[in-house]
Amino acid sequence: MDPNRLLSAVRVTKLMSALQDKRGIDAKLVNLARTPVVPATDGEIMARFSGQVIIADLIADGQRAGLYSPGKISLESTTIPNLKLGTALTQEQLNLFLSSLNGIQVMDNLYPTTESRIVDNLRRGVQYRMEAIIIAAKMGGFSYDRLGIKMSNVDFGMPADLKITVATPWTDPVNATPVSDVSVATRVGEIKYGILYDRMKIDLSAFNYAIATAEFQAKARQFMAPNVSFVNLDLSNREAMRNLAQNVFGKEIEITGQRYWTEKEDGTLGSAPFQPINKVILESSQSDGDASVIDFANGVVTEALISNMPDSPIQGQLPLNARGPVGYVTSEHNPPSASYWGVGRGFARRHVMQATACLTIAPDSGGGSITETIDFNEIPFA
Amino acid sequence: MDRKQMEDVINGGGSVLHEGKLITKIENLPSKAALAKTDEEKELSAKELKDQIAALQKQHDALTNPKGGKSAKGGEVEKETETPESLMKLGKEELVKRAEEVAKAAKTEFDPNATKQVLVKFILSGGEVEKETE
Numbered sequence: 402m403d404p405n406r407l408l409s410a411v412r413v414t415k416l417m418s419a420l421q422d423k424r425g426i427d428a429k430l431v432n433l434a435r436t437p438v439v440p441a442t443d444g445e446i447m448a449r450f451s452g453q454v455i456i457a458d459l460i461a462d463g464q465r466a467g468l469y470s471p472g473k474i475s476l477e478s479t480t481i482p483n484l485k486l487g488t489a490l491t492q493e494q495l496n497l498f499l500s501s502l503n504g505i506q507v508m509d510n511l512y513p514t515t516e517s518r519i520v521d522n523l524r525r526g527v528q529y530r531m532e533a534i535i536i537a538a539k540m541g542g543f544s545y546d547r548l549g550i551k552m553s554n555v556d557f558g559m560p561a562d563l564k565i566t567v568a569t570p571w572t573d574p575v576n577a578t579p580v581s582d583v584s585v586a587t588r589v590g591e592i593k594y595g596i597l598y599d600r601m602k603i604d605l606s607a608f609n610y611a612i613a614t615a616e617f618q619a620k621a622r623q624f625m626a627p628n629v630s631f632v633n634l635d636l637s638n639r640e641a642m643r644n645l646a647q648n649v650f651g652k653e654i655e656i657t658g659q660r661y662w663t664e665k666e667d668g669t670l671g672s673a674p675f676q677p678i679n680k681v682i683l684e685s686s687q688s689d690g691d692a693s694v695i696d697f698a699n700g701v702v703t704e705a706l707i708s709n710m711p712d713s714p715i716q717g718q719l720p721l722n723a724r725g726p727v728g729y730v731t732s733e734h735n736p737p738s739a740s741y742w743g744v745g746r747g748f749a750r751r752h753v754m755q756a757t758a759c760l761t762i763a764p765d766s767g768g769g770s771i772t773e774t775i776d777f778n779e780i781p782f783a
Numbered sequence: 784m785d786r787k788q789m790e791d792v793i794n795g796g797g798s799v800l801h802e803g804k805l806i807t808k809i810e811n812l813p814s815k816a817a818l819a820k821t822d823e824e825k826e827l828s829a830k831e832l833k834d835q836i837a838a839l840q841k842q843h844d845a846l847t848n849p850k851g852g853k854s855a856k857g858g859e860v861e862k863e864t865e866t867p868e869s870l871m872k873l874g875k876e877e878l879v880k881r882a883e884e885v886a887k888a889a890k891t892e893f894d895p896n897a898t899k900q901v902l903v904k905f906i907l908s909g910g911e912v913e914k915e916t917e
Contacts, residue, residue, distance in 0.1 A: 556796060561793070561796055561797055561798045561807045562798045562805055562807050563798075564796060564797035564798060565797065565798050565799070565800050565805065566784075566789075566792045566797055566798070566799055566800070567799075567800045568784045568789065568799055568800060568801035568802070569784070569801075570784075578803075581803055582800055585800055585803060585805055586800075589805060760800075761792075761797075764784075764788075
């Protein structure tokens with residue numbers, strides 16, 4: 402077994418691609434599955450036309466027609482950040498690797514099972530970040546502060562009247578009006594921007610607050626049997642309540658709640674939801690898979706160039722036009738270590754500014770906020 | 784949600800949905816008084832409004848009520864044109880005071896118990912008409 406071939410970047414990347422079956426995108430990465438990943442380059446110029454269609458005038462014979470402004474073409478440049486994480490092999494694992502090379506049978510062979518798991522986790526880690534960025538594009542805002550990278554309130558150009566904060570939070574069961582709030586946002590999208598939001602993505606906690614309001618229960622009455630009231634219903638029956646809510650809100654309802662894990666700088670694990678629990682996203686199912694609405698710009702990874710340089714720390718060579726996610730291995734001698742890396746390079750792009758609306762249905766913290774009831778500080782399997 | 788929080792949302796590039804109305808500009812937000820719900824908030828809003836009214840009233844008064852009866856220049860009194868009718872409207876005491884001034888200036892004497900009509904004639908003549916007593 403040639404360790405150079407075993408650890409080569411081409412082999413590791415091929416392994417990563419093989420683990421990425423078309424049908425195998427993690428089930429919780431719903432937004433990534435619906436968003437085209439489009440090849441892009443640094444400094445790629447994206448021209449966006451913005452303007453309204455002006456209705457034609459009635460002009461008599463022999464008369465001049467009116468000449469109007471054609472709208473505006475704006476040029477925007479995309480600078481693509483890296484999405485990257487690594488896993489270091491322990492010295493024990495490296496010793497097992499050495500034993501295998503020497504033909505010694507070992508119980509816990511690093512290859513193929515453990516390595517597949519490492520590489521698959523790296524691939525999914527990159528995809529989790531892609532999912533988070535796509536959701537941020539749908540919410541119209543993105544902030545990041547970690548490992549020296551600080552991005553604050555990245556604005557995707559979403560109109561202000563589609564980034565809505567409700568004055569009465571949905572945590573107030575007496576005064577909140579979730580059905581009316583969603584209806585107002587839907588109407589703005591349909592009448593002003595010409596897009597019909599037929600899907601609502603909401604966290605389970607927020608959903609439970611919405612169906613507990615007096616307004617929702619009053620409006621749901623028409624969809625229930627005469628002798629049935631909310632007193633008789635089991636509000637925790639998610640499927641039944643979702644079906645009822647779809648009738649009341651008049652759109653498909655997708656319950657979110659997927660989370661990702663991150664390792665903090667002090668080494669402890671933390672968890673966060675992909676979609677914040679106090680945000681509700683309205684979108685059109687017609688935009689699914691349409692790169693002209695929202696896409697993920699996928700660039701060539703810089704590591705591809707590095708791997709082709711002499712004395713590169715990257716084992717093996719990647720094709721110079723390699724786009725993420727790709728995998729490779731680096732090694733150090735003092736102390737002896739080897740690390741597997743997963744890397745991608747890209748960012749979400751929102752081409753149609755009115756593609757989604759986002760409602761903030763409760764404050765981020767303080768009075769009226771939604772309290773997470775699950776303790777994520779209790780880390781299982783740590 | 785209080786007005787300050789609403790302003791923060793709008794300043795942050797978003798909009799506020801309040802009672803079915805979507806608000807994107809700060810000037811279109813309801814007033815603090817309109818948003819007051821608890822008794823404490825209402826009391827505070829009422830006090831703020833009262834203070835605003837007092838300040839506006841003060842400005843209004845300064846514009847519409849200039850300080851009358853006193854001259855800005857020291858010593859010089861702007862005289863109004865005096866007629867018998869205007870002097871007859873004054874009280875007896877005021878007429879006696881005016882007559883005293885006139886008598887002093889003209890170095891004459893007059894009867895402070897004379898009728899108003901006599902005092903008016905005395906003042907208008909500059910101290911020359913003799914007093915008449917009833």
